[in-house]
Amino acid sequence: MKATDLILTVLAGAILTGCSATNRLSMTVTEPAAVSLPPEVQRVGIIDRSEPSEANRGLAKIDAILSAEGMQLDREGARAAVEGLAERLRLSGRFQVVVVLDSVPGVARGGKLMPTPLRQQQLREICDAYGLDAVFSLSFYDTDTRVDLSLGMMEVPNDFGVSVRVPAHNLQLHTAIRKGWRIYLPQAPLPLDVMTYTETFRVGGQGINPVAALESIGLRKDLVMERSRRMGYGHAGRLEPTRVRVGRDYFVRGTDAFVTGRRLAQTGDWDGAANLWEQEVTHPKDKIAGRAHYNMAIINEINGDLDAALQWARDSYAQFGTREALRYLKILEFRKEQQLQLEQQLSQLSW
Numbered sequence: 001m002k003a004t005d006l007i008l009t010v011l012a013g014a015i016l017t018g019c020s021a022t023n024r025l026s027m028t029v030t031e032p033a034a035v036s037l038p039p040e041v042q043r044v045g046i047i048d049r050s051e052p053s054e055a056n057r058g059l060a061k062i063d064a065i066l067s068a069e070g071m072q073l074d075r076e077g078a079r080a081a082v083e084g085l086a087e088r089l090r091l092s093g094r095f096q097v098v099v100v101l102d103s104v105p106g107v108a109r110g111g112k113l114m115p116t117p118l119r120q121q122q123l124r125e126i127c128d129a130y131g132l133d134a135v136f137s138l139s140f141y142d143t144d145t146r147v148d149l150s151l152g153m154m155e156v157p158n159d160f161g162v163s164v165r166v167p168a169h170n171l172q173l174h175t176a177i178r179k180g181w182r183i184y185l186p187q188a189p190l191p192l193d194v195m196t197y198t199e200t201f202r203v204g205g206q207g208i209n210p211v212a213a214l215e216s217i218g219l220r221k222d223l224v225m226e227r228s229r230r231m232g233y234g235h236a237g238r239l240e241p242t243r244v245r246v247g248r249d250y251f252v253r254g255t256d257a258f259v260t261g262r263r264l265a266q267t268g269d270w271d272g273a274a275n276l277w278e279q280e281v282t283h284p285k286d287k288i289a290g291r292a293h294y295n296m297a298i299i300n301e302i303n304g305d306l307d308a309a310l311q312w313a314r315d316s317y318a319q320f321g322t323r324e325a326l327r328y329l330k331i332l333e334f335r336k337e338q339q340l341q342l343e344q345q346l347s348q349l350s351w
Helices: 061-092 122-129 212-213 220-237 255-265 270-279 288-303 305-321 323-346
Strands: 008-010 022-031 044-050 097-100 135-156 161-183 195-208 244-249
Touching: 022 195, 022 288, 022 323, 044 061, 044 122, 061 097, 061 135, 061 161, 061 220, 097 122, 122 135, 122 220, 135 195, 135 220, 161 212, 161 220, 195 212, 195 220, 244 288, 255 270, 255 288, 270 288, 288 305, 288 323
Parallel strands: 044 097, 044 135
Antiparallel strands: 008 022, 022 244, 135 161, 161 195
């Protein structure tokens, strides 16, 4: 990883207070994708196993309307989720073919919960029939709506065009969108990945009666479609590397070099700080030398040289007993594993 891939900032109000020996910096690092597919997976299919279910029970007349809408809303929302997933998979450049399978004979539908996973033999038949290397499954999809109704007042124009206040029904619809995804490989007996999501939103309206209040709410379906598509699009991100913020502590006390180094680091001059730290690696006091080795590990991680960072951290703990270095060493070892995995994943992408 190159130094240009790292965004460094020294956090305001860092933990340097009183006699604290350390300060904190934050950096943005690239982590491997949560799900890693074999490089030979080039043709993928998406199936929808979700089964529309009746809407949530609410007030009598409103419930009847929501129930009539519910199954169609679930169908269209599930379709939007699948389309969002397919769009991002295609944009990734990772796959040669991304196909949405509208109907797959013999595949049982789910309900509000995850259905039984596809059998391996069944999965192989699907892959053979459509020439696929992997299958993404929307295993369940459900919209659940809770109804809150209260009395209030609203202004309406009378016959003379003058606004008057009249009793009104205030309606709030709390909608939860729930969905579950699986990824299957034909050679694997169990799903490679299982993930569920829930997103909620609220819309409201007013009317002279509950049905009129419901009719005043015109955005609910659009919101369900937009959020379902976005959730499907976001789920495909599990196959892509992600950038996250991480924190690191570095030593700022011990000698004048550490104090000056802190000021240089705070102004963004990390190379200048590193030059001062490196001067102290041979300090006659083990405590000072250990801190200098530790800080050199930090600067090498900043510059993207994890191997050098690992060696400096090992020396800091093994030779000088710097306790903080042991914890940092484990972090660096984990990052090294992630970097190898990331390099393999990036080699499969076209961007």
